[in-house]
Amino acid sequence: MRGDGAERPFDLEEFLPYLLNQAAEATGKSFQNVYRADYGFTRTQWRVLANLGRFGAMTAAEICRISHTEKTKVSRAVAALEARGLLSRSPAATDRRAEDLALTPRGQEVFETLGRRAIAYDRALRDRLGPAAARDLDRVLRALIAPGPTLADE
Amino acid sequence: MRGDGAERPFDLEEFLPYLLNQAAEATGKSFQNVYRADYGFTRTQWRVLANLGRFGAMTAAEICRISHTEKTKVSRAVAALEARGLLSRSPAATDRRAEDLALTPRGQEVFETLGRRAIAYDRALRDRLGPAAARDLDRVLRALIAPGPTLADE
DNA sequence: TCATAGTGGTTGCTTTTGCAACCATGTCAA
DNA sequence: TTGACATGGTTGCAAAAGCAACCACTATGA
Structure with a gap:
């Protein structure tokens, strides 16, 4: 045993x-140049785009759940993508509060261009x-992402 | 080989x-409550504190190098810690531009309290x-942090 | 059917970051 | 020495994130 004092x-x-x-920043930074410098996207915008591109239409709340992103970030990213004509909203069939995003x-x-570059980078x-x-x-x-152990008080 | 189209x-x-x-956010978030809610620290402030606590006096530039943090973040964190009486500056012996921080x-x-809790959390x-x-x-x-491969253009 | 509480989504305000510009000092070579 | 360039550090401003409050609608259940 090791000395315990x-x-x-x-x-x-x-x-x-x-x-x-550190690892996330180091690896994220160079890809950031692709979506930022080349497309003027925010990280959240890129994520929203990536999720819609991969999974097709869904609501903002679903994007939040899938990507563990706060709803206000998603809301603003959606607005920005829409303003640039990359995304469109339509009222959701079942729930009049929600909108399907596509x-x-x-x-x-x-998405396809950026996706190819992401795959190459990965x-x-x-x-x-x-x-x-x-x-x-x-x-x-x-495993680290999944559950989340609460902090043991000292 | 797998079909290539x-x-x-x-x-x-x-x-x-x-x-x-995601993993960084998931694991960082609960410890953040410790230094944020309990001490009102920013992440950078906690990092500066941790580095000075661990390694003793050094200049801001050294903290930047060690922790891969931008100098402006460090500068502001140092100012905040100083304002709270947790850190003091003294002119560096060899270079009149620099200040030794301690x-x-x-x-x-x-640092010791927070350090113990960090160790437990880790x-x-x-x-x-x-x-x-x-x-x-x-x-x-x-390995991921260290070098940084440039992005292959597609 | 009415009150209550929950959920989808947006907005306003504040904190934090990122970037560029800046001052002061230091270094190096002509 | 003097000029050009690098480095330590700060500041101002704009973009982005976090948080709480809010509106509209849905679900629950008394």
Whole structure:
């Protein structure tokens, strides 16, 4: 056993949330240039586009649930995409509060272009890690995303 | 080989930067409550505190390098911590532009308390993954953070 | 059928970030 | 020395995120 009065000081560099955040920023940043510099999208806009492109029409609330994004962010992203003619709304059949969101043909095009570039970028990242490590990483990240353990008070 | 005209649509849920970001947010959020609700710190303020607590006095530029944080964020965080009496500045010996930053005794105390809670939280996260997966995760995350491959244009 | 509470979505206001410009000092070479 | 460029740090302004309040509608159940 290790000496228990040890009391090593806390080291940020070994703190999982910090490492995850650094990795997310590092990997996110270069792709951000694609959707930002080339299309003027916000990260949330890109996400909304990606979800609608992948899954077809759905409501804003569904996008929130799928992508764990706050509704106000989604609301504004939807408005922006609509203003640029990439997305259209139509009243939802069953619930008069909700609207079905769908990409316009132009939105679809953008999604496909951006999607191809994203796939290529993802492939490049995974190649750097090797297939086994990449698969493991997926698994672990999903495990971290899923439930959410509450914080143990000291 | 797999059929090459395949053209599967891009799926956000398998995009590494997205997964990393989700995991970072999920794990970061509950600890954020500790430093935010209990101390009113910003994430950057907590990082600055953590670095000074761990490594002792250093300049703002060094904090930037160590924690990959933009200088303006650090600058403001330092100002805020100073205003609260948790940090003090002194002119750097060798370079008259720079200032050595150090935690005050009160800052040290806060760091120690928060550090203990961070360690406990980190341990809880790692326990959920198992020791082997946690170690692998560290390794892979550091690999992702380190170099940064440029984006292949399509 | 009416009150109550929940859900989909938007808006306003504040905090935080990101970026560019800036000042002061330092470095290097002509 | 002097000019050009780099570096440490701050500030101002604009974009983005977070939060609470809100409107419209739906669901529940007394």
